[in-house]
Amino acid sequence: MAAKPRNGPELVAAIEAITGHAFADVGLLRRALTHASAKGAQGSDYQRLEFLGDRVLGLVVAQMVFEAHPRAPEGELSLRLNALVNAETLAEIADELGLSDLILAGSELRTLTGRKRVNLRADVMEAVIAAVYLEGGLETARSFIRRHWDGRSKAPTAARRDAKTELQEWAHQVAKASPLYVIDKREGPDHDPIFEVSVRIAGLAPATGCGRSKREAEQAAAAAILAREGVWHEEAGA
Numbered sequence: 279m280a281a282k283p284r285n286g287p288e289l290v291a292a293i294e295a296i297t298g299h300a301f302a303d304v305g306l307l308r309r310a311l312t313h314a315s316a317k318g319a320q321g322s323d324y325q326r327l328e329f330l331g332d333r334v335l336g337l338v339v340a341q342m343v344f345e346a347h348p349r350a351p352e353g354e355l356s357l358r359l360n361a362l363v364n365a366e367t368l369a370e371i372a373d374e375l376g377l378s379d380l381i382l383a384g385s386e387l388r389t390l391t392g393r394k395r396v397n398l399r400a401d402v403m404e405a406v407i408a409a410v411y412l413e414g415g416l417e418t419a420r421s422f423i424r425r426h427w428d429g430r431s432k433a434p435t436a437a438r439r440d441a442k443t444e445l446q447e448w449a450h451q452v453a454k455a456s457p458l459y460v461i462d463k464r465e466g467p468d469h470d471p472i473f474e475v476s477v478r479i480a481g482l483a484p485a486t487g488c489g490r491s492k493r494e495a496e497q498a499a500a501a502a503i504l505a506r507e508g509v510w511h512e513e514a515g516a
Contacts, residue, residue: 289380296375297406297422299414306412308382310405313398315384324405331404332363334411338423339363342431357440362431365490368400371426377403394472397490441500441510445477448509455480457503459496462486475499482507 286304293307294300301307305322314323336359343350343358350358361367372378378399411419442457449457456479463474475495478484485506487498504510 292376292380293406296377297410298425299410299418299422301409301413303413306409310409311380311382311402313381313383313402316382317384324402327405327408328401329408330411331406331408334416334419335363335368335404335407335423338420339427339431342424342427346431358431360440362427365396365400365494367430368403369396372399372403375426377406394488397472441497441504444509445479445500445504448504448507449479453479453481457500459499461492461495477503479503 286308289311290301290304290307293311306327309322310324310327312323314325316323339362340355340359343355343362347355347358369378381398381402383398407419407423410422445457449455458478460476460478461473462476464471465474466472470490472488472490473492473495474486474488475492475498476484476486477496477499482503485499485502487495487500487502489495489498501510
């Protein structure tokens with residue numbers, strides 16, 4: 279892995295190459311990349327920008343799927359939207375763009391794995407979108423988002439149903455039973471918790487999943503069983 283740009287000019291050049299936007303406010307850009315654990319953060323982290331970026335991304339992607347699928351019912355549009363703005367998709371795009379290597383965080387967070395690392399990369403992706411929006415306006419943010427989300431929005435698996443719904447129907451057909459979800463663990467501060475949930479189906483080994491909410495963890499656990507049992511396949515994005 280290439281060395282992470284640390285000084286101002288290198289960091290700015292790297293992020294401008296990713297976003298295609300020339301930033302006038304370097305402080306805004308740096309804040310979008312900074313986790314609260316970073317040395318000297320002192321409140322200048324990405325959390326507020328993440329909040330805004332989530333809404334900008336949702337608006338742009340909602341319009342994308344609305345226009346691309348004129349005959350799709352509301353339920354299908356919702357599925358497509360959720361698949362395109364979830365943490366996994368954002369983290370994947372952050373990795374593809376090289377954004378993950380630019381995150382400024384404390385040493386204890388640089389070695390994160392699993393769900394927590396997914397969330398970190400997703401949060402920064404949203405914060406960068408907010409920074410682009412604040413400086414360049416909606417059209418600049420829209421251009422950036424469309425450039426990196428358009429291909430995914432047209433993928434056949436983009437309208438896949440959520441994992442819990444899929445597992446519920448499959449379990450009834452195969453095991454004649456409903457999945458049972460149990461919270462095994464809750465970690466982290468109240469404002470940023472991580473849940474670990476297991477799902478059990480009679481006659482099958484349980485599976486676990488993690489997420490920032492109970493529902494997200496349940497979805498991850500359901501997806502784990504669907505993938506393990508061959509209901510969802512890797513090539514289908516499961």
